[in-house]
Amino acid sequence: MEKTEWYLEYEILINRPGLLGDISSLLGMLSINIIMINGVKHARRGLLILTKDDLQIERLKTVLQTMDTIQLIKLRKPKLRDRLAVRHGRYIHSDQDDRKLVRFVRNDLGILVDFMAELFKKNEHKLVGIRGMPRVGKTEAVVAASVCANKRWVFVSSTLLKQTVRSQLIKGEYSPQNTYIIDGIVSKHRANEKHWQLIREIMQLPAVKVIEHPDIFVQATEYTMEDFDYIIELRNHEDEEISYKDLERNTLHHNQGFM
Known part of the structure; x- marks a missing residue:
């Protein structure tokens, strides 16, 4: 047995x-x-x-x-x-009314990476949203989790190094072994139709998609918050408010780059 x-x-x-x-x-x-x-x-x-x-x-x-x-x-x-909980000696915080919503602070980055790595390990469709203010560690945590899950990460839109909006992928980038990272604010304000067509193609893949700023992403697409498997919130401290007003304004001042 x-x-x-x-x-x-x-x-x-x-x-x-x-x-x-x-x-x-x-x-x-x-x-x-x-x-x-x-x-x-x-x-x-x-x-x-x-x-x-x-x-x-x-x-x-x-x-x-x-x-x-x-x-x-x-x-x-x-x-x-x-x-x-057993591995790290503490629970991760979740919303009592919305079980798909989990909360972390910056001091919990190790637990967050471990949590996401477990989500990323299977080669299947999974849509994960992550909220947080600039420089709190969202993108770095997603990349680290991809490494732990033995996945390759692909930036579809991002502000990590420079503002990047991709309209196509190269050979080998269409794979369930990849983690696709999309910045909802960048895509909403800087994307062209080819970029949105690429996102629609990626959404059909049996792979993990991580959307930074999911609330902004759903404003520009046919997707809703109900389509997400998990929503992750990352703060510098527990009392920090996640505000998109200044966030969108700052993003619009970045230089634009198309690939």
Whole structure:
């Protein structure tokens, strides 16, 4: 029988010596292996566990629910956010009303890169939007995530080095192995029809597309925010407001370059 991964999370109610040892012994008696363990939030612990028999998970759940020293929070097949929580020792912030919206601050760049790299690994259509003020690290994080996912990045429109708006790709750039990066503000204000035709072609590829400033991008296209699989917000600090008024004005003052 093939082994299955599960995510276990519990909150410590009575922090007594030997508590983790008791839980580890319980898992051992049920032939459940611990892959990774870490604190994920205050008094909470998260574990990635592995078992051949899913019935043992039901037995584990029953026993854990009778313990007065802990409270069982989650016992489920691991989601991407679960894996990252155990790996980095903290949760990534998500919106309670919009589960596709995730938030990071600049100090979280390592977690952000790891998060996006996991999204980029599959050769399939995935549309990711990323919001943030200039020089917060949006493009650099996308490039780093592409490297981690063993993907090549292709700038379709960008202001990273100079303002670039492409109207065609060269041979080899049409590939599911690529991450396509589009700056929504640059495309809206500087693009010609050939550029938009290129974007429509790219959108049909089974590949990852990352749109910087997605709110501006949807204003100029037939796409909506509902078409995005994830919306990522990156701030210098938690209280920073992401404003497009000055952002668009600054972008319009850049030099234009066509390829």
